[in-house]
Amino acid sequence: GAVDPVALREIAEQVALEAGRLILQERPRDLGVAETKTSATDVVTVMDQRSQDLLLTRLGELRPDDGFHGEERGGRTGTSGISWVVDPIDGTVNYLYDIPAYAVSVAAVVGDPTTPGAWRPVAGAVVNPMTQECFTAALGGGARRVVGAGPGRTLQVGDSPLRMSLCGTGFGYDADRRRRQGAVVAEVLPQVRDIRRLGSAALDLCRVADGSLDVYYERGLNPWDMAAGWLVATEAGGEVTDLHGGHPDATMTIAGGPGNHADLRALLARLVDRIGPENDH
Ligand code: IPD
Numbered sequence: 001g002a003v004d005p006v007a008l009r010e011i012a013e014q015v016a017l018e019a020g021r022l023i024l025q026e027r028p029r030d031l032g033v034a035e036t037k038t039s040a041t042d043v044v045t046v047m048d049q050r051s052q053d054l055l056l057t058r059l060g061e062l063r064p065d066d067g068f069h070g071e072e073r074g075g076r077t078g079t080s081g082i083s084w085v086v087d088p089i090d091g092t093v094n095y096l097y098d099i100p101a102y103a104v105s106v107a108a109v110v111g112d113p114t115t116p117g118a119w120r121p122v123a124g125a126v127v128n129p130m131t132q133e134c135f136t137a138a139l140g141g142g143a144r145r146v147v148g149a150g151p152g153r154t155l156q157v158g159d160s161p162l163r164m165s166l167c168g169t170g171f172g173y174d175a176d177r178r179r180r181q182g183a184v185v186a187e188v189l190p191q192v193r194d195i196r197r198l199g200s201a202a203l204d205l206c207r208v209a210d211g212s213l214d215v216y217y218e219r220g221l222n223p224w225d226m227a228a229g230w231l232v233a234t235e236a237g238g239e240v241t242d243l244h245g246g247h248p249d250a251t252m253t254i255a256g257g258p259g260n261h262a263d264l265r266a267l268l269a270r271l272v273d274r275i276g277p278e279n280d281h
Pocket of ligand 1: 087089091092093170171201202218221225
């Protein structure tokens with residue numbers, strides 16, 4: 001049937017808010033003093049899986065013919081042409097440390113989310129349960145930020161020059177990749193106002209949309225990290241691409257306003273040529 005982005009956005013928002021309440025209310029109090037690093041990480045993994053299971057169940061009730069693709073194990077292939085791409089806790093390290101910058105990210109996409117470049121978001125919601133912020137977008141319908149029961153507001157990206165831009169970024173978990181990412185950051189830092197590493201790719205993309213970051217880039221993102229935030233940023237008038245202006249993917253995700261995005265993209269393209277092959281992230 002025809003895709004109705006606004007109806008999908010409402011569903012994304014509803015289920016992301018419910019999962020956000022779950023991870024906030026049931027976050028184990030003693031995470032910070034967990035016996036070992038591994039035991040703390042395990043507790044987070046359990047909450048990740050519980051949040052994803054909730055999303056899988058709810059979306060299965062509301063949209064039984066859609067596919068489902070999440071960060072944790074378990075998913076399904078649908079028949080409707082629409083799939084839900086979810087990150088049950090984006091910003092797991094912030095979650096572990098109780099830093100109020102983690103989120104549930106839920107996106108409805110068309111195409112195949114398991115094939116790079118073969119899918120596109122049509123609706124999405126990113127919920128930060130600690131701050132009660134909810135960022136939503138529907139394709140062609142704009143992006144909004146709502147806090148709690150407040151009225152919400154429409155988002156519009158800024159476009160300050162790159163040298164005046166606050167630049168978000170993030171790092172993967174692999175040691176070699178981190179070394180390379182550190183080398184790139186060292187070159188970006190003198191070219192921008194400052195760098196932030198806030199710890200949730202989904203929220204970073206939403207921050208570009210609401211102007212609390214000017215630009216953002218990261219290598220190595222998965223579809224669930226970026227699907228909803230990508231749409232929030234583009235519906236706010238932003239650009240989100242890879243290094244070549246195409247579909248953002250694991251090689252690179254770059255977000256910003258029309259001008260500073262182009263400048264950051266050109267800068268990163270030069271650096272990546274110098275620092276390492278594009279696919280070796
Ligand atoms: C991570 C966060 C982080 C980014 C990493 C992601 P997770 O997601 O979005 O900001 O730098 O690349 O893997 O593991 O917390 O869901």
